[in-house]
Amino acid sequence: MSSPLLSVEGLRVAARTRRRENLLIEDVSFDVREGEFLGIVGESGSGKSMTALSIMGLLPGPVVQATAGRVLLQGRDVLKMPDGDLRRLRGGAIGMIFQDPMTSLNPVQTIGRQIVEVVRLHEEISRPAAWERAVELLREVNIPAPEERAQAYPHQLSGGMRQRVMIAMAIACRPRLLIADEPTTALDVTIQAQILELLDRLRRERGMAVVLITHDLGVVSEYADRVLVMYSGRVVETAPVADLFAAPSHPYTRGLLNSVPPLSEEVEELRAIEGQPPTPGAWPAGCRFRPRCDESRPACARWDVRLVSVDPGHSAACLLLDDKENAHAP
Amino acid sequence: MTSYIARRLLAAVPVLLLVSLLAFLLMQIVPGDPAHAMAGSDASVEEINELRRGLGLDRPWHLRLAEWYLALLQGDLGHSYTLRADVTDLIFERIPITLSIAIYSMLIAVPFSIVLGVLAARFRGSALDLGIMGAALLGVSVPNFWIGIMAILFFSVQLGWLPAGGYVPPSESVIGWLQSMTMPALVLGTMQMGLLTRITRSEMLEMMHKDFVRTARAKGASELRVMMAHALRNAIIPIVTVIGLLFGMIVTGAVVVEQVFSVPGLGRLIVQAILTRDYPLIQGTLLFVASAFVFVNLIVDLSYAFFDPRIRQN
Ligand SMILES: Nc1ncnc2c1ncn2[C@@H]1O[C@H](COP(=O)(O)OP(=O)(O)OP(=O)(O)O)[C@@H](O)[C@H]1O
Ligand code: SF4
Ligand SMILES: [Mg+2]
Numbered sequence: 001m002s003s004p005l006l007s008v009e010g011l012r013v014a015a016r017t018r019r020r021e022n023l024l025i026e027d028v029s030f031d032v033r034e035g036e037f038l039g040i041v042g043e044s045g046s047g048k049s050m051t052a053l054s055i056m057g058l059l060p061g062p063v064v065q066a067t068a069g070r071v072l073l074q075g076r077d078v079l080k081m082p083d084g085d086l087r088r089l090r091g092g093a094i095g096m097i098f099q100d101p102m103t104s105l106n107p108v109q110t111i112g113r114q115i116v117e118v119v120r121l122h123e124e125i126s127r128p129a130a131w132e133r134a135v136e137l138l139r140e141v142n143i144p145a146p147e148e149r150a151q152a153y154p155h156q157l158s159g160g161m162r163q164r165v166m167i168a169m170a171i172a173c174r175p176r177l178l179i180a181d182e183p184t185t186a187l188d189v190t191i192q193a194q195i196l197e198l199l200d201r202l203r204r205e206r207g208m209a210v211v212l213i214t215h216d217l218g219v220v221s222e223y224a225d226r227v228l229v230m231y232s233g234r235v236v237e238t239a240p241v242a243d244l245f246a247a248p249s250h251p252y253t254r255g256l257l258n259s260v261p262p263l264s265e266e267v268e269e270l271r272a273i274e275g276q277p278p279t280p281g282a283w284p285a286g287c288r289f290r291p292r293c294d295e296s297r298p299a300c301a302r303w304d305v306r307l308v309s310v311d312p313g314h315s316a317a318c319l320l321l322d323d324k325e326n327a328h329a330p
Numbered sequence: 331m332t333s334y335i336a337r338r339l340l341a342a343v344p345v346l347l348l349v350s351l352l353a354f355l356l357m358q359i360v361p362g363d364p365a366h367a368m369a370g371s372d373a374s375v376e377e378i379n380e381l382r383r384g385l386g387l388d389r390p391w392h393l394r395l396a397e398w399y400l401a402l403l404q405g406d407l408g409h410s411y412t413l414r415a416d417v418t419d420l421i422f423e424r425i426p427i428t429l430s431i432a433i434y435s436m437l438i439a440v441p442f443s444i445v446l447g448v449l450a451a452r453f454r455g456s457a458l459d460l461g462i463m464g465a466a467l468l469g470v471s472v473p474n475f476w477i478g479i480m481a482i483l484f485f486s487v488q489l490g491w492l493p494a495g496g497y498v499p500p501s502e503s504v505i506g507w508l509q510s511m512t513m514p515a516l517v518l519g520t521m522q523m524g525l526l527t528r529i530t531r532s533e534m535l536e537m538m539h540k541d542f543v544r545t546a547r548a549k550g551a552s553e554l555r556v557m558m559a560h561a562l563r564n565a566i567i568p569i570v571t572v573i574g575l576l577f578g579m580i581v582t583g584a585v586v587v588e589q590v591f592s593v594p595g596l597g598r599l600i601v602q603a604i605l606t607r608d609y610p611l612i613q614g615t616l617l618f619v620a621s622a623f624v625f626v627n628l629i630v631d632l633s634y635a636f637f638d639p640r641i642r643q644n
Pocket of ligand 1: 042045046050051063064279
């Protein structure tokens with residue numbers, strides 16, 4: 001098999017203050033293949049955005065920095081790239097869209113100009129030609145009357161339209177990878193579906209890979225090929241979508257699945273996982289999910305739990321799955 | 331647009347009337363009167379009373395106030411007691427001088443402070459930032475007159491580059507005019523630069539955390555581009571507000587600076603008017619200064635529409 005488009009290996013991100021260093025994510029590894037749709041799920045604060053920003057080399061430095069690991073894009077380590085190469089990458093090979101389309105666009109520039117900017121940052125192209133391209137892109141993301149809309153300012157568009165503009169900007173230079181960090185959280189339900197459909201269509205038409213960060217397992221089951229479940233800065237389970245939903249192996253994943261209301265039936269009992277995830281710096285020893293885990297046992301506090309393979313392409317980090325557990329257990 | 335301007339100007343009328351009323355009442359309370367000032371210290375009581383009658387000061391104050399307002403309605407600011415000229419003429423004689431110092435100082439202060447503020451924000455926490463912020467704090471807190479005196483000692487006494495004071499009209503010599511304006515403008519600009527640098531820095535720091543700045547980075551824009559085309563372009567709006575306020579404060583600064591450098595501008599005219607209790611001149615100049623303030627604020631508000639498309643719409 002050919003090497004993956006993106007390969008994150010043992011990534012660790014830390015927030016440094018004068019007095020201490022808090023790990024935000026630790027030992028995160030995963031691959032994204034060409035054209036693949038990867039969903040990343042996890043509760044707030046689990047490190048999803050930090051993972052995404054690392055791939056772009058956009059961590060909010062100097063406080064937050066990647067302190068270990070590699071982020072290989074087409075074989076080159078993003079974390080070690082010189083600034084110039086990194087800039088060529090951003091908006092070039094990787095596009096990114098964010099949670100809040102209201103605030104993610106520059107309020108004092110027309111949307112046409114903002115798309116022209118990214119095109120001209122990456123290609124030798126005249127202003128009028130870049131404007132043409134901007135209009136084309138707006139058409140491609142289903143913005144009606146794109147010639148006129150290109151002249152509009154962000155505040156003149158609805159939230160859904162703005163997110164479409166963000167998408168147009170992100171795909172302007174034909175990226176191989178599009179990262180979408182909770183792109184629909186701030187939008188109405190009907191608009192959410194449209195945006196996701198759009199992302200999926202673009203992925204198919206352009207053959208680019210998509211990494212979608214979301215809280216919504218329903219969305220993941222519908223669009224993603226593979227899922228990465230994060231908890232407290234770690235990957236706790238990763239599997240092809242069908243496997244994950246059929247046989248969730250980590251108690252946290254099972255909890256998440258239980259908290260999703262069944263699509264067809266009436267919501268009878270919405271079982272959210274009790275308690276709050278621990279904050280960085282206050283992670284418990286051993287398994288970080290232990291304080292909230294129904295199935296925890298004394299050994300869970302003692303061993304640092306590693307991802308183990310359950311099935312081909314499916315692994316989870318829980319002591320229950322570790323064959324060697326019995327050997328170690330007292 | 332036109333109706334907006336008209337409304338704003340109309341709303342300013344009561345404010346201006348109040349300002350002139352306060353100025354008038356204040357002068358009634360403060361001891362001393364123009365007759366005393368004009369007659370000199372060894373004048374007899376009769377002479378002073380005679381002068382007072384001549385100026386119409388023996389009549390009740392509310393009558394005089396009413397008369398002043400009546401004349402104002404006809405565009406007449408009255409006649410100066412001491413300078414024996416129309417107040418309007420006196421003011422318009424002095425405006426170009428003060429205005430050119432003001433504009434000159436702004437031309438120095440605005441570009442410098444924006445560059446310094448942006449640099450300080452970009453290299454936040456560095457020695458450069460500390461240095462710029464330290465200098466800005468000095469600029470704000472050291473009194474104008476002291477900087478003025480130091481500047482005279484250095485540039486004219488020590489180096490002999492610039493005149494220590496006085497004013498050369500541009501009709502006489504453009505170079506001489508520029509030279510006579512340079513030190514007052516520099517001194518006046520120092521305080522503005524201090525304030526404006528600090529504002530620019532804090533606005534830039536705020537902008538740099540905005541989502542659209544992150545978007546610009548995600549597009550592959552260089553740090554310089556991110557700072558200038560996105561962060562600064564958005565920070566300009568609050569910065570312009572402060573520039574407008576500073577322009578208003580220049581009159582205060584001009585009073586001191588024109589005194590130190592003996593420049594015959596509006597500031598000096600005001601000081602002179604107050605020292606000689608020249609009521610019409612005080613009233614007139616203060617009313618003019620207040621109007622100028624209102625006008626500058628209007629310009630600032632109108633400029634928002636230029637810088638911010640969100641405001642342009644409404
Ligand atoms: N600039 C920062 N400095 C220090 N810590 C930060 C910073 N930004 C975020 N964090 C911390 O990093 C951790 C991971 O944050 P991250 O934004 O990746 O979470 P997330 O999974 O994306 O959550 P959400 O679903 O709320 O977006 C959080 O605990 C957060 O408090
Ligand atoms: S390791 Fe233990 S505490 Fe952690 S998820 Fe598995 S059973 Fe629960
Ligand atoms: Mg996030």
